[in-house]
Amino acid sequence: MSSPFSQEEGPQPPKVLKAPMEIIANLRQLQEDHDPLVITFHERNQRFQSYVIEVDRDKKLLVLDELMPSDGERYLVNGEAFSVEAFHEGVRVAWKCEQTVRIAEHEGARCYFSAMPLEVVYHQRRSAFRAPLQPSESIKIELSGDKLRTALPGELLDISATGCKLRFAGTLGSNLQAGQVYERFTAKFPFGAMTTAIEVRHVQYEENLNTTFIGARFHRINGQEQRLVERFVFHLQREARRFDNDGLF
Structure with missing residues (x-):
């Protein structure tokens, strides 16, 4: 596999x-x-x-x-x-x-x-691992910034060292725009939360799911937060390999 x-x-x-x-x-x-x-x-x-x-x-x-x-x-x-x-x-x-x-x-x-x-x-352009989360994993995220009236709660779908894909319930209308930088993206990893700015690359609303999907790139992430991201990506990689090996028996 x-x-x-x-x-x-x-x-x-x-x-x-x-x-x-x-x-x-x-x-x-x-x-x-x-x-x-x-x-x-x-x-x-x-x-x-x-x-x-x-x-x-x-x-x-x-x-x-x-x-x-x-x-x-x-x-x-x-x-x-x-x-x-x-x-x-x-x-x-x-x-x-x-x-x-x-x-x-x-x-x-x-x-x-x-x-x-x-x-x-x-x-x-991509050179980083893109690690999808397993169904059993659920990482809550929150997006806020000066351009948003209220913080937006959502869920992490996948992550790499350079960016991530997010899911939000409902339609966000014009609240999020592609190309815009939002100052505070917080993800609650199992070993601690990280906060950094992100640049939204694309926004897609799926009407049949009543769900908005966001593709984002980390913006000027500092060394400490980068290490947290890479640690979580490594954790997901290790879990996926373990899952693959278990599936062979």
Whole structure:
């Protein structure tokens, strides 16, 4: 049985994909896994979220979901160029759109028709173990900061030396935004709690589960907190290997 903690490939230099089939394959992965897109307009600081909802190879069109927050649509109406960034299983996928998009509807929902990108940056950056928690493990977390009105309780789903995935009950609306740093993330490990800042990389609400999933990266974590994280990752790795070995008998 393969261990879920086999070390992933180290960071690779970015690749620029230009072959249409490669570009389409990567965009379809983003669509199928419902990976969130972070959209930024040139010379503007605000970030917006969207999703790939259709990849039309024949028409060379990419259909994007409505921007959140929705006021970003006015920049599209103005014809402003924008950049798109997404993460799929630790790989950064990014491209630029410098052509005017068409605002329309797709299956009854507002959307945007964009030309298929001619180039996509593909960057495998993760070099840390990603350790999922076993069902028997339950690590409570709390997220707070100057940009949040109240602290948000949640649960840890997986963790590495560089970041983590979190689960929160219900929809958080606009409380959390991709790209934003939140000053106080606290996780209660079995051997003690750690607190550090995190940068939210993506936010995904699953309506059928009434659950919000957050992908985050530790932000300027100090040495003591880093050691606590690595100790817990090692604990999970050891438990998983023990579980794998027990499963052989």
